[in-house]
Amino acid sequence: xxxxxxxxxxxxxxxxxxxxxxxxxxxxxxxxxxxxxxxxxxxxxxxxxxxxxxxxxxxxxxxxxxxxxxxxxxxxxxxxxxxxxxxxxxxxxxxxxxxxxxxxxxxxxxxxxxxxxxxxxxxxxxxxxxxxxxxxxxxxxxxxxxxxxxxxxxxxxxxxxxxxxxxxxxxxxxxxxxxxxxxxxxxxxxxxxxxxxxxxxxxxxxxxxxxxxxxxxxxxxxxxxxxxxxxxxxxxxxxxxxxxxxxxxxxxxxxxxxxxxxxxxxxxxxxxxxxxxxxxxxxxxxxxxxxxxxxxxxxxxxxxxxxxxxxxxxxxxxxxxxxxxxxxxxxxxxxxxxxxxxxxxxxxxxxxxx
Amino acid sequence: xxxxxxxxxxxxxxxxxxxxxxxxxxxxxxxxxxxxxxxxxxxxxxxxxxxxxxxxxxxxxxxxxxxxxxxxxxxxxxxxxxxxxxxxxxxxxxxxxxxxxxxxxxxxxxxxxxxxxxxxxxxxxxxxxxxxxxxxxxxxxxxxxxxxxxxxxxxxxxxxxxxxxxxxxxxxxxxxxxxxxxxxxxxxxxxxxxxxxxxxxxxxxxxxxxxxxxxxxxxxxxxxxxxxxxxxxxxxxxxxxxxxxxxxxxxxxxxxxxxxxxxxxxxxxxxxxxxxxxxxxxxxxxxxxxxxxxxxxxxxxxxxxxxxxxxxxxxxxxxxxxxxxxxxxxxxxxxxxxxxxxxxxxxxxxxxxxxxxxxxx
Ligand code: SF4
Numbered sequence: 001x002x003x004x005x006x007x008x009x010x011x012x013x014x015x016x017x018x019x020x021x022x023x024x025x026x027x028x029x030x031x032x033x034x035x036x037x038x039x040x041x042x043x044x045x046x047x048x049x050x051x052x053x054x055x056x057x058x059x060x061x062x063x064x065x066x067x068x069x070x071x072x073x074x075x076x077x078x079x080x081x082x083x084x085x086x087x088x089x090x091x092x093x094x095x096x097x098x099x100x101x102x103x104x105x106x107x108x109x110x111x112x113x114x115x116x117x118x119x120x121x122x123x124x125x126x127x128x129x130x131x132x133x134x135x136x137x138x139x140x141x142x143x144x145x146x147x148x149x150x151x152x153x154x155x156x157x158x159x160x161x162x163x164x165x166x167x168x169x170x171x172x173x174x175x176x177x178x179x180x181x182x183x184x185x186x187x188x189x190x191x192x193x194x195x196x197x198x199x200x201x202x203x204x205x206x207x208x209x210x211x212x213x214x215x216x217x218x219x220x221x222x223x224x225x226x227x228x229x230x231x232x233x234x235x236x237x238x239x240x241x242x243x244x245x246x247x248x249x250x251x252x253x254x255x256x257x258x259x260x261x262x263x264x265x266x267x268x269x270x271x272x273x274x275x276x277x278x279x280x281x282x283x284x285x286x287x288x289x290x291x292x293x294x295x296x297x298x299x300x301x302x303x304x305x306x307x308x309x310x311x312x313x314x315x316x317x318x319x320x321x322x323x324x325x326x327x328x329x330x331x332x333x334x335x336x337x338x339x340x341x342x343x344x345x346x347x348x349x350x351x352x353x354x
Numbered sequence: 355x356x357x358x359x360x361x362x363x364x365x366x367x368x369x370x371x372x373x374x375x376x377x378x379x380x381x382x383x384x385x386x387x388x389x390x391x392x393x394x395x396x397x398x399x400x401x402x403x404x405x406x407x408x409x410x411x412x413x414x415x416x417x418x419x420x421x422x423x424x425x426x427x428x429x430x431x432x433x434x435x436x437x438x439x440x441x442x443x444x445x446x447x448x449x450x451x452x453x454x455x456x457x458x459x460x461x462x463x464x465x466x467x468x469x470x471x472x473x474x475x476x477x478x479x480x481x482x483x484x485x486x487x488x489x490x491x492x493x494x495x496x497x498x499x500x501x502x503x504x505x506x507x508x509x510x511x512x513x514x515x516x517x518x519x520x521x522x523x524x525x526x527x528x529x530x531x532x533x534x535x536x537x538x539x540x541x542x543x544x545x546x547x548x549x550x551x552x553x554x555x556x557x558x559x560x561x562x563x564x565x566x567x568x569x570x571x572x573x574x575x576x577x578x579x580x581x582x583x584x585x586x587x588x589x590x591x592x593x594x595x596x597x598x599x600x601x602x603x604x605x606x607x608x609x610x611x612x613x614x615x616x617x618x619x620x621x622x623x624x625x626x627x628x629x630x631x632x633x634x635x636x637x638x639x640x641x642x643x644x645x646x647x648x649x650x651x652x653x654x655x656x657x658x659x660x661x662x663x664x665x666x667x668x669x670x671x672x673x674x675x676x677x678x679x680x681x682x683x684x685x686x687x688x689x690x691x692x693x694x695x696x697x698x699x700x701x702x703x704x705x706x707x708x709x710x711x712x713x714x715x
Contacts, residue, residue: 048525146646162408166649182655191407191580197646221632248632262558263632335633 006055006074007180007212013069015052015061025050025286026065028236031310034180036076038175039206039213041227041244043220043259049236050306054103054184054216058095059083073098076179096127100173102166106186109169110157116168117153123175134175143172144208163194167201174209184216195219201225220263222317224248232256235291238310244316247342252313252324255292257331290321298323298330358434360541360574361396361419361458366428368414369601386651388414389425390602396542401575401594403585405625409648411602412578416544419576420458421451432457432541456486459540461548468531469519475530476515483537502533505570507562525556532564536571544576549584557584557607565591582629586610596689598622601659603653608687618681618689620666653711658691661706666693670703 004146017028027049044050055061056071056215064242075098086094095101100212109121113240124134145167152160152168160168166186167307173181183202187195202228206213217223223230224244232253251257293299302322310318321327364436368389388411396402396419403411415421418430421437430437432454440447440454469478471619476499483495489697491499501509506529522530528548535543549560561584568575575592579585589596590610597607598621606619617623624642645663649655661671670692678688679695692700 090504161647191628192582192641192647193407193580193625196628197641200641221629224632260632335631337633 005035006033006212007036008032009072009074010053010071011070011072013053013056013066013067013071015049015056017065023193027056027067028234030069030238032241033216034212035229036074037180037206037210037212038228039203039215041223041225041230042214042216042233043230044216044233045218045221048233050216050218050233051103051184053233054101054182054214057180057182057214058099058101058198059082059091060095060101073180093127096123096176096178098178099180099182100176100178101182101184102169102173102186103183104188110165112157114156115153115154115182116157120153120172120175122350123172126249127176129176137177138175141174142168144205145171147171157206158216162190163198166190166194166198167322170202170205172196174205174211177209179210179214180214182214182216185218186215187222188217188219194227195222200275202226205285220259229284234261235287237291237320239292239321240319241310242313242319245340246317249336250313250317251330251333252317252327253292253321254296254298254323254327254331256319257327257333258295260336261331261333263335298326355653358431359395359578360395360400360420361394362429362431362434363394363415363419364429364431366415366425366430367416367693368411368418368423369426372566387602388651389418391428392463392602392604393428394419394597394604394607394704395668396464396574396576397570398541399574399617401568401577401588401592403577403579403589403594403596404599405579405582405585405596406640407580407601407648408681409651410599413546414576415459415599416546416576420460420544422458422460456538459535459538459542460544460545460546461535462546468534469527471519472648474516474518475522478519479530479534479537486538494648497538498537499533502536505567506533508533514709524552528552531565531687532567536567536573540569540572540573542574542576544578545580546578547580548577550579550581558587561591563585568592576632582625586614589613599627601648601654603690604658604691605660605691608681608689612687614679618679618694620693621660622666624663667704667706668700668703670698672706 001241010030010032013027013030014025017024017026030053042050042053043210052061052065056067059067059071061067067084069084073081075081081094081098083094083103111117120135120138121131124131126347137151140153147164148264152164157165163350171187185196190198199222202213215223215226227244229241230244230247232239232255233249234255240247240251240256247256251260287289287294288297289304289306290296293303296303308320308322310320313319366389367387370386370388392415394402404415406412418425420583421430421432424438429602433449435447435449437451437454440449441451444451448629469475479499480495483498483666487495499515500511503509503514508514508526508529514522514530519527540576542645545564549557564575566589575588577588585596586596595607595609596613597604598613598619600621606613606617606622612620617626620642627642642665643663644665649662657673658664658667658676661667664671676690676691676692679684680688681694692698
């Protein structure tokens with residue numbers, strides 16, 4: 001991928017925590033490119049390392065976590081930025097003006113004791129922006145997430161429903177015109193109907209504001225309606241990556257297939273639904289070979305001793321499984337149709353160039 | 355055992371005056387009708403699934419059903435005994451209030467909250483047992499806990515019983531809380547979003563466990579969720595019904611087939627849209643609501659409460675409140691939408707064209 005197409009390049013990324021019982025390795029040697037204007041979904045179960053990977057995009061892994069490796073950000077014009085080497089003040093600017101985030105936790109939330117208007121204004125002020133122009137943009141952004149701007153700006157956060165708050169946060173995150181928006185489980189605490197509504201909105205925002213989105217979640221059905229490409233994390237590693245269609249119809253890692261099969265689906269007869277057997281690995285105890293081998297139905301001695309690298313399944317589709325060719329037969333997915341629809345799926349992103 | 359249903363809820367409404375916080379934006383002190391004129395029955399070993407958005411009243415209805423919330427009007431009966439009569443006029447009751455409360459148990463949204471973070475599991479579980487069954491010896495109590503732990507797959511029990519809540523995974527916490535509810539041998543378990551906090555891949559496993567235990571312990575479930583696919587899983591596997599709540603009312607109730615294959619209410623259809631399937635062809639891409647947010651519950655819309663968001667709303671929906679329109683001969687399953695009635699004047703009423711705040715083009 002040439003630099004003009006790539007907005008973020010992650011190479012050899014590791015995230016570690018020093019713990020009493022040893023070093024906890026929560027992201028292991030991840031290599032990943034994000035293309036400009038795409039929506040990349042990162043899927044994984046809780047504790048898979050996906051949030052740490054997301055935080056690394058903004059060098060926001062919290063102490064005592066340490067990110068090593070390289071995260072290169074390529075602005076539309078200008079020199080590339082090595083994110084993990086930014087100073088604190090450079091980071092402050094970078095985090096709002098280039099890459100913004102909406103995280104589930106306390107890292108991005110409204111201050112409970114000031115009105116939301118104040119927080120929009122302060123954000124503009126802190127970054128030396130023109131306030132009237134910025135507040136105009138705030139109005140526009142709030143409207144585009146289907147909120148009544150004046151009512152929201154005059155509220156305190158606790159006066160808003162969860163769905164309103166999350167949409168207001170998304171509007172705030174876009175205030176300083178970032179190019180990349182990283183969303184970590186932004187909708188997890190909300191009702192499904194609101195989740196799906198927000199995802200529909202994000203899709204509209206992406207087109208309207210020319211955004212690149214990185215959307216991290218454990219919710220596969222939600223992700224597939226939005227993402228152009230999906231990266232799968234298992235046990236602190238990237239295990240598979242490909243277009244959403246490829247992953248749905250030609251998943252080539254046994255874990256991805258098990259995950260697809262375990263996802264509740266309204267069309268699947270209930271007795272055909274299955275679960276992923278075995279338990280999740282521990283970030284301190286290092287598993288030899290493939291980290292999925294203890295749970296994998298087709299693992300053999302090679303899998304238990306040698307670590308599978310990312311292998312190309314076909315263009316832009318990679319899987320970290322020695323037997324990526326055998327995976328589809330070995331791990332059937334009950335919801336999957338026998339044939340991929342010829343037209344492909346119509347995702348919400350249909351029709352956009354990417 | 356009497357022929358009375360396990361639980362019967364008749365014309366129940368629950369109103370709150372100025373609930374703290376949640377809806378502050380709307381007013382200072384007004385009444386929220388959390389539950390509005392709901393009637394339901396729950397039989398032995400039956401499972402009823404309640405779905406709807408937060409604030410729709412499903413948790414309040416659930417709590418009211420198990421006697422943890424007193425209704426403003428209407429009655430809630432356990433095996434024929436009015437729960438609140440039993441509580442307020444113990445002399446007249448055929449079943450004492452205490453017995454009713456221990457027969458009706460709850461598993462919470464936040465399962466961890468049921469376990470004291472500073473106590474080992476053993477202590478957390480022994481206390482309620484001691485409280486409800488003072489006659490059991492310590493050995494008997496321990497044995498009961500051990501047996502249940504084995505049954506939920508937490509084995510060997512002592513390994514788990516010595517732990518503190520933070521030393522359990524999400525799934526283990528759920529299991530421990532399930533054990534805690536089952537210790538008292540309840541007739542009804544209210545599971546309020548009990549699996550929503552789990553990873554998607556663990557939910558099916560947890561629901562299976564709940565259903566397995568239902569058979570073993572012959573409990574009825576009131577299962578509350580905002581997720582139609584979970585609701586459908588539980589309802590289909592247990593042969594139960596699904597009730598859809600919106601702004602305090604049950605707007606549709608029916609068998610899994612009726613709700614999934616032939617939903618009558620546009621809101622049920624919206625919930626279905628929200629439950630994205632992996633392998634759908636995406637044909638249903640249009641946004642099924644005219645507004646994203648639920649209206650102010652202290653100031654309910656006129657007519658059909660759903661009309662400001664309903665994509666099918668017509669003029670009559672703004673002024674007439676839909677009654678229950680039964681869709682089966684036994685009159686148990688119904689929808690509160692004029693569209694379920696082929697004869698209704700709705701079909702000649704002009705469409706509402708303005709007020710659309712979302713289109714997903
Ligand atoms: S009665 Fe009218 S507004 Fe209400 S759900 Fe039916 S069509 Fe929609």
